[in-house]
């Protein structure tokens with residue numbers, strides 16, 4: 285379905301687990317790691333970086349996106365997200381909007397349980413989704429260009 | 435479906451049109467108005483209030499929500515959103531997340547074309563949706579409470 | 585100094601205390617109330633409205649500003665902020681930037697201790713400041729218009 | 735004053751100019767580049783990554799900070815910021831709050847004119863400042879811990 289090899293999928297998931305180690309989450313104590321696979325095959329990692337103001341918090345997914353985009357890599361093949369929770373946790377709406385700016389509607393997004401085990405013998409699950417499903421009927425750059433009515 | 439009378443629906447849509455007049459959008463020139471119908475029958479209006487930093491911008495939907503919540507009204511029956519565009523424009527991901535915090539999954543959300551005419555004789559359309567559809571598989575308060583895996 | 589009467593100052597401070605009661609702060613447990621005095625003499629209240637995403641949180645000061653601006657009231661004479669802490673707590677940088685968009689550099693901002701007592705017999709203090717002091721050398725709308733160099 | 739060698743200062747400024755090239759700013763057309771010098775001597779670059787929602791925009795300074803923090807580098811020696819404008823442009827309040835979370839009050843922040851020329855023969859200026867000056871009397875992590883009054 286996603287056109288990724290199993291090896292690529294496992295690589296981006298592994299990177300999300302590694303990324304989680306650098307989470308700065310003293311307020312929520314909710315660690316999140318994310319990793320992007322770029323179209324060129326690079327892996328870019330991000331973690332949630334919280335802020336005392338709460339509103340200044342930047343999630344793992346957005347950290348990974350702005351990190352990659354600020355290095356000129358804006359074409360993506362996959363995103364993986366992992367937390368410390370033993371179930372697949374979904375991105376917040378802020379992250380969905382930022383993902384929407386750069387990723388295709390059907391780019392695979394892997395939401396990975398903390399106890400995921402690539403051997404397939406564990407109970408940890410992957411929820412494979414995409415931004416077309418997570419942010420249906422989305423607002424995007426093209427809407428800003430629409431003609432205004434009278 | 436939504437349990438609202440036609441009169442209530444028209445009232446909240448009319449309020450969204452009125453709200454749009456107070457949009458502060460010198461950067462995007464994209465005016466948005468929103469209106470909430472609270473469970474007690476009050477109507478609370480919001481408009482987008484932009485900021486030179488761009489990141490500090492607060493959309494019409496969030497303005498309406500925080501306005502109402504800060505007056506102790508946090509139970510809602512409907513939301514209407516209108517712009518200057520002659521088609522139904524959807525809320526951004528940031529607003530969907532904030533709506534998610536307070537509204538039920540199936541509360542009616544009316545996305546209204548700028549040329550909507552309640553007489554039904556015009557071409558303007560309403561897209562009736564809900565946060566369950568706009569932010570499926572959402573992240574919410576309950577996820578922060580989940581036990582962390584080992 | 586600020587051109588406000590003592591009566592006006594006490595009214596806006598009292599409103600900030602009242603506003604705090606409607607704080608929605610289940611994550612930080614840090615209640616904040618704010619109140620604006622508009623140039624026309626109206627008082628507009630705001631409280632912090634937090635969000636499970638943390639990043640979607642909107643502080644009391646910003647809530648008050650967007651509430652007022654979305655009603656067409658964008659000229660202000662004073663702002664008061666109060667928390668549950670027995671000392672004067674300062675606005676975060678996000679709020680300072682939003683205040684900057686609408687308020688003059690020297691508009692009085694009263695940061696009020698939770699144990700403030702207008703009789704002057706208590707220990708609670710007011711720290712009177714302004715956005716010129718809180719956000720010196722600020723970024724604002726005029727900078728977006730500056731000519732780009734070669 | 736800042737303890738940086740001239741060579742280090744020029745290196746971080748040069749990196750900010752390079753970072754600007756990767757700005758994604760289709761909405762404001764206001765390109766910004768930032769670079770951090772970490773305490774270990776690494777240089778981390780960031781650019782502003784805008785979003786159609788406007789509110790989802792992340793500035794160059796915040797991009798650099800979350801990029802570095804998500805790689806476990808949270809101790810900084812300097813920050814440089816440059817735009818396309820021929821004068822020193824200051825960080826927005828959102829960025830000041832995020833800088834505040836990780837940087838010391840007196841860490842040098844170089845705000846650099848687009849026509850800066852390290853030879854010193856040009857007209858381009860550097861405004862050297864610090865977060866203690868840009869966000870005085872700031873809100874920070876320690877305030878969240880303060881005891882609540884009765």
Ligand SMILES: [Zn+2]
Nearest residue numbers: 343375376379
């Ligand atoms: Zn998020």
Ligand SMILES: [Zn+2]
Nearest residue numbers: 493525526529
């Ligand atoms: Zn929005």
Ligand SMILES: [Zn+2]
Nearest residue numbers: 643675676679
């Ligand atoms: Zn704030």
Ligand SMILES: [Zn+2]
Nearest residue numbers: 793825826829
């Ligand atoms: Zn900024």
